[in-house]
Amino acid sequence: MNINVVGSGYVGTTLAACLADLGHDVTAIDIDEDVVAELNAGRAPIHEPGLDELVAEHAGENLQATTAYENVADAEATFLAIQTPSREDGSIDVAPLEAAAEMTGEALADADSDHLVIVKSTITPPKVDEIRDAVAEGLGESSSRVEVATNPEFLREGTAVEDFLAPQKVVFGTDSAWATDRLEAVYAPLLADHDTHVVQTGPETATMIKYANNAFLATKISLINDLGNVCKEFGIDAYEVADAIGLDDRIGEQFLRSGVGWGGSCFPKDVAAIIAAAREAGYDPAVLDAAVEVNDRQPERLLELLDEHVDVEGKRVAVLGLAFKPGTDDTRNSRAIPVIEGLKERGADVVGYDPVATENMREQFPEIEYADSAGEALEWASGALVVTDWDEFAALDEAFDAMEESVVVDGRRVVERGEGITYEGLTW
């Protein structure tokens, strides 16, 4: 099948490369010329395990990239994988997505074939109509058959390729059997090989499934963090408690890792967006509000644990891990951001280290120091805060000896508690 993917960020690039790998002819469209040049040179514009290999294999073959919308109508379907960032009040800004939807509509206006526009971006249910309207605006008086469907994405960064190619579920949000058939044709090579649940529903419900999924997971982490904070007060290890409750199938063992909280480009944005949309519709979602409140408090709790051992003013403090989670260079809404801000407020000399995310964090905090290794960051430091659970932090042991004062506050339960260091776990 001939398919367009508009937007080549984390989701779009993964989608385009994976669809090419499934045997489709894919055109990736992005307004960013650098992104397009990278893709055409056979390189992924973002860091994601396995993605470079897929792009290298398919670029110039059945994966092309362009900044132009002019050949959109040659394909049978167009995915829109455009950013939907938070606005000040937590609601999402769909202007970039609307612009892409309208340009897609315009490009289809003169085509006599039919076409399915599939919203991959995460949008709240009331926004679906706005995207339908934007496509219609672009189409103008055209009599082409163009429908809008939603097909939310559940991949995680760091395992995006793996998640996309072997999903537990795919959700088709369509208004007609014709649209469902077309989405099924897109996913057919994947569904043939995997035991994947296919959820067939309307476009608005599909988008709500996405929000409910993320809100549930984020709230699960906030709940274990809340319980973890209680454990810490009692001198109890929250991980021992989590392991035990996870044995109950009704709770499940995943997403019970307590610590410095959830970050990333999705959970904070999506939870804020569904809260804002619910409030606009007249409902105050109290549990979701509390999930955000607990999450916002965790970085400050990490800093307060450090305060109990060192007055960091004028002292060097290492922040280990800048990415919002291991396996990615993404620092969007990383918990390292409030941690660095808190250290700066306290007058500390902050030195950050991350195996891959340094450059992204440097854009946000150009004034702090960045080290090339965890060992270098720890040299002469009077405190270390562990913010991301990169495996390499588990083996640091001797590197802590180079610290001025070996106080280690672990926000992710990753450091081995060794001899000669003052070790504090956030919830254990």
Ligand SMILES: NC(=O)c1ccc[n+]([C@@H]2O[C@H](COP(=O)([O-])OP(=O)(O)OC[C@H]3O[C@@H](n4cnc5c(N)ncnc54)[C@H](O)[C@@H]3O)[C@@H](O)[C@H]2O)c1
């Ligand atoms: N990142 C994730 O893990 C993830 C997972 C599931 C869902 N989502 C959702 O998917 C959507 C995309 O997220 P992302 O992280 O890939 O965003 P991103 O910011 O990484 O990528 C968006 C891309 O769209 C391009 N773009 C913007 N306007 C354009 C236009 N008019 N035409 C063509 N290209 C245009 C940008 O240049 C950019 O490359 C969001 O709604 C997000 O919530 C993200």
Ligand SMILES: O=c1ccn([C@@H]2O[C@H](COP(=O)(O)OP(=O)(O)O[C@H]3O[C@H](CO)[C@@H](O)[C@H](O)[C@H]3O)[C@@H](O)[C@H]2O)c(=O)[nH]1
């Ligand atoms: O037990 C846990 C699990 C995760 N996290 C944190 O939660 C955040 C999100 O982690 P994860 O879900 O692995 O990463 P994302 O790539 O943000 O993926 C989430 O957001 C995506 C975008 O919507 C969805 O597609 C995925 O299904 C959903 O898991 C990170 O800061 C993690 O450190 C914890 O603190 N404890």
